[in-house]
Amino acid sequence: VRLSEVGEFGLIARLAEALGVPTDPRLLQGIGDDAAVWRNPADRLMVATTDTLVEGVHFDLSTTDWRDLGWKALAENVSDIAAMGCAPRYALVSLALPSEARVEDADALYAGLRACAEAYECAIVGGDTVRCPQVVLNVTVLGESLPLRNDADVPLLLRSAARVGDALAVTGPLGGSGAGLRVLVEAPQVTELTRQLIEVHRRPLPRVRAGQALVAAGCRCGMDISDGLVADVGHIVERSRLSAEIHADLVPVHPAARAVFGDAALDLALTAGEDYELVCAGPPEVLAAASAELAAIGEPPITIIGSIIAVEGERPAVRVLAPDGAPRTIRTGGYAHFAAGDSP
Amino acid sequence: VRLSEVGEFGLIARLAEALGVPTDPRLLQGIGDDAAVWRNPADRLMVATTDTLVEGVHFDLSTTDWRDLGWKALAENVSDIAAMGCAPRYALVSLALPSEARVEDADALYAGLRACAEAYECAIVGGDTVRCPQVVLNVTVLGESLPLRNDADVPLLLRSAARVGDALAVTGPLGGSGAGLRVLVEAPQVTELTRQLIEVHRRPLPRVRAGQALVAAGCRCGMDISDGLVADVGHIVERSRLSAEIHADLVPVHPAARAVFGDAALDLALTAGEDYELVCAGPPEVLAAASAELAAIGEPPITIIGSIIAVEGERPAVRVLAPDGAPRTIRTGGYAHFAAGDSP
Numbered sequence: 001v002r003l004s005e006v007g008e009f010g011l012i013a014r015l016a017e018a019l020g021v022p023t024d025p026r027l028l029q030g031i032g033d034d035a036a037v038w039r040n041p042a043d044r045l046m047v048a049t050t051d052t053l054v055e056g057v058h059f060d061l062s063t064t065d066w067r068d069l070g071w072k073a074l075a076e077n078v079s080d081i082a083a084m085g086c087a088p089r090y091a092l093v094s095l096a097l098p099s100e101a102r103v104e105d106a107d108a109l110y111a112g113l114r115a116c117a118e119a120y121e122c123a124i125v126g127g128d129t130v131r132c133p134q135v136v137l138n139v140t141v142l143g144e145s146l147p148l149r150n151d152a153d154v155p156l157l158l159r160s161a162a163r164v165g166d167a168l169a170v171t172g173p174l175g176g177s178g179a180g181l182r183v184l185v186e187a188p189q190v191t192e193l194t195r196q197l198i199e200v201h202r203r204p205l206p207r208v209r210a211g212q213a214l215v216a217a218g219c220r221c222g223m224d225i226s227d228g229l230v231a232d233v234g235h236i237v238e239r240s241r242l243s244a245e246i247h248a249d250l251v252p253v254h255p256a257a258r259a260v261f262g263d264a265a266l267d268l269a270l271t272a273g274e275d276y277e278l279v280c281a282g283p284p285e286v287l288a289a290a291s292a293e294l295a296a297i298g299e300p301p302i303t304i305i306g307s308i309i310a311v312e313g314e315r316p317a318v319r320v321l322a323p324d325g326a327p328r329t330i331r332t333g334g335y336a337h338f339a340a341g342d343s344p
Numbered sequence: 345v346r347l348s349e350v351g352e353f354g355l356i357a358r359l360a361e362a363l364g365v366p367t368d369p370r371l372l373q374g375i376g377d378d379a380a381v382w383r384n385p386a387d388r389l390m391v392a393t394t395d396t397l398v399e400g401v402h403f404d405l406s407t408t409d410w411r412d413l414g415w416k417a418l419a420e421n422v423s424d425i426a427a428m429g430c431a432p433r434y435a436l437v438s439l440a441l442p443s444e445a446r447v448e449d450a451d452a453l454y455a456g457l458r459a460c461a462e463a464y465e466c467a468i469v470g471g472d473t474v475r476c477p478q479v480v481l482n483v484t485v486l487g488e489s490l491p492l493r494n495d496a497d498v499p500l501l502l503r504s505a506a507r508v509g510d511a512l513a514v515t516g517p518l519g520g521s522g523a524g525l526r527v528l529v530e531a532p533q534v535t536e537l538t539r540q541l542i543e544v545h546r547r548p549l550p551r552v553r554a555g556q557a558l559v560a561a562g563c564r565c566g567m568d569i570s571d572g573l574v575a576d577v578g579h580i581v582e583r584s585r586l587s588a589e590i591h592a593d594l595v596p597v598h599p600a601a602r603a604v605f606g607d608a609a610l611d612l613a614l615t616a617g618e619d620y621e622l623v624c625a626g627p628p629e630v631l632a633a634a635s636a637e638l639a640a641i642g643e644p645p646i647t648i649i650g651s652i653i654a655v656e657g658e659r660p661a662v663r664v665l666a667p668d669g670a671p672r673t674i675r676t677g678g679y680a681h682f683a684a685g686d687s688p
Contacts, residue, residue, distance in 0.1 A: 028389065028498065028500075029500075029502070032503075032504075032583065033428070033502055033503050033504070033567075033583075034393060034424040034425075034427035034428050034503070034567050034568060035391040035392055035393035035424050035425060035427070035428045035430070035487070036391065036392045036393070037389050037390070037391050037428065037489075037500060038389065038390055039389060039390075040384035040385065040386060040388065040389070040390050041384065041386075042384060042385075042386030044384065045372065045381050045382065045383060045384070046381070046382055046383075046384050046390075047379040047380065047381050048379055048380045048434065048436060048469065048470060048484075048486065049378060049379035049380070049436075049470060050436040050438055050470060050471060050472055050482070050484060051438075051472050052438040052440055052472045052474045052476075052480070052482060053474075054440055054474055054475065054476040054480075056477075057474060057475050057476060058474070080378040080379050081378075081379060083378035083379070084377070084378050084379045084381065086379070090392065092392060092393075092394040092484055094394055094395075094396040094482050096396055096398055096480060125392065126392060126393060126394060127394060128394055128395050128396045128482075130396045130397075130398055130401060130402070131398065131401050132396075132398040132401060132478060132480060133400075133477075133478060134476060134477055134478050134480075136396070136398075136440060136476060136478075136480050138394070138396060138438050138472075138482040140392075140394060140436055140484045142392065142486070143379070145381075154372065156372075156373075156381060158373070158377055159376075159377050159378070160376075160377070223377075223378050224378060239376065239377075
């Protein structure tokens with residue numbers, strides 16, 4: 001069935017049906033009026049993020065199916081909420097499709113969105129559907145902080161909150177998503193390992209609980225790894241006006257990436273993006289407390305990979321040290337991204 | 345300067361600069377981290393809406409300049425917030441542009457967004473900038489209701505809240521935007537009147553205060569007129585499972601539209617969209633109280649144009665009566681839109 005046959009209202013009705021009725025008792029109005037409506041809790045901060053994905057730029061329908069695209073589009077935004085140490089609550093989804101698009105593809109996209117929304121307890125409460133020659137997907141997610149302990153409490157992970165002497169840590173293994181993409185592009189033999197890497201690339205699992213555990217333990221600096229570890233640590237040092245050292249041999253590399261790509265997996269762990277683990281900075285004892293808390297609820301532990309240091313020279317920088325202590329060159333030329341003024 | 349020369353981070357820095365620093369004391373973090381952050385007021389409902397505009401589908405850069413596009417894109421969403429009887433607070437803007445786009449055009453777009461944001465006290469706190477062959481603009485606006493008087497209070501204008509015997513009313517003259525579009529397409533002689541109509545079409549003024557006055561007076565049913573009066577009343581009767589009668593001779597027609605297009609202006613007032621006035625339903629004394637309140641703050645009065653009636657026949661319908669009381673046929677075939685199931 002083509003989109004042009006069901007029309008905009010037909011499509012909206014179908015997608016609202018596909019999403020099901022949200023059960024959040026604080027939600028007064030989801031899809032169906034001029035705006036979604038919910039009750040605010042007084043004791044939490046509210047956070048909001050949005051991302052746009054364009055066919056041919058951010059995804060390729062020849063290597064991604066519609067369902068996975070739906071999952072990933074929502075997961076990326078949920079990860080931005082996790083990156084603040086917050087939990088997602090509500091999402092708005094706008095979908096631009098050619099009129100010759102198949103309604104079944106839109107159904108599959110929304111099934112993927114719904115699966116991710118249910119996994120992260122985030123209700124899809126509104127959106128827009130429009131005609132466009134290109135497939136363009138925009139997702140906005142609204143989330144909430146942990147409860148405030150007092151009026152001055154800001155229970156968030158911010159990029160700007162690193163301090164000299166902080167340990168730098170990540171919440172899980174890196175390089176899996178980059179390895180999965182490389183498997184898809186290079187199409188090596190299909191094995192259990194390559195299947196696992198493709199799954200990591202296509203259906204990332206944002207670390208909402210890890211972000212909340214970090215905040216609860218007292219950590220206040222962190223973000224999600226979407227551009228790649230070195231680039232994202234670059235964002236932290238730019239915003240904190242400090243520098244960072246990463247010990248390459250401490251970086252946890254995804255085991256399947258290591259098994260399939262050998263030593264090249266370390267480069268993927270350092271520079272490939274879309275792992276959606278968190279990178280954070282804080283006093284070592286705070287990170288240890290968060291790690292213990294995560295272990296207690298069955299989540300992977302936190303791994304210290306380096307430290308925050310004062311700026312040497314003119315501008316914030318990220319130095320990656322090889323096992324022998326020598327600075328290591330990053331293949332992608334990641335360093336260039338960190339020049340002051342490039343990443344506001 | 346081409347977009348490809350400044351890069352994504354260069355563009356974001358430039359746009360953040362163009363938007364200025366928001367002064368809202370409740371806003372803790374605007375552009376620059378993984379998400380925007382603000383404090384919730386406990387005694388209000390929060391509302392959220394989003395719209396996507398596609399070049400060649402929703403706007404045409406040969407008849408709209410970038411600055412007006414920015415104003416209108418935000419105004420449309422502010423109008424959806426006004427349509428709930430709420431006030432806008434925060435906006436997220438995502439902009440998809442070809443890499444050969446001119447940075448100066450993006451600057452002009454953001455100048456228009458900023459002008460509208462300042463006029464409606466709505467801070468632009470985040471967004472995304474991506475590459476796309478087509479220009480696509482997505483705006484999400486978050487707003488707040490009036491304070492709740494008690495736990496059961498829902499101080500909103502909903503489409504579903506019409507009651508039999510309610511008067512149907514609009515907050516201002518209609519047909520101006522449709523007339524402005526017709527002027528642009530037909531390019532008649534430029535006069536003060538046609539200039540005024542083009543301005544109404546390009547820079548609509550959402551009725552935030554009117555929506556709030558309606559809610560404060562006790563009205564609970566309404567929406568904004570974006571698709572056209574008859575079509576939008578159709579949405580109200582569908583959601584309320586009732587019917588409506590509109591007296592065509594009571595509908596306030598924009599004076600400049602009447603002066604330029606004569607009797608054809610009434611058709612524009614009934615069926616052309618994008619006026620962004622509100623249409624509401626409520627007890628006549630409630631609407632009179634809201635009208636008095638609006639007059640007191642220098643806003644246009646509310647005009648009663650018809651009433652809400654029980655469903656006759658099988659499904660909700662909108663009947664438009666000519667001055668002699670005979671049903672009037674709507675040129676655009678607007679009736680067809682109201683079949684049950686077409687507008688969920």
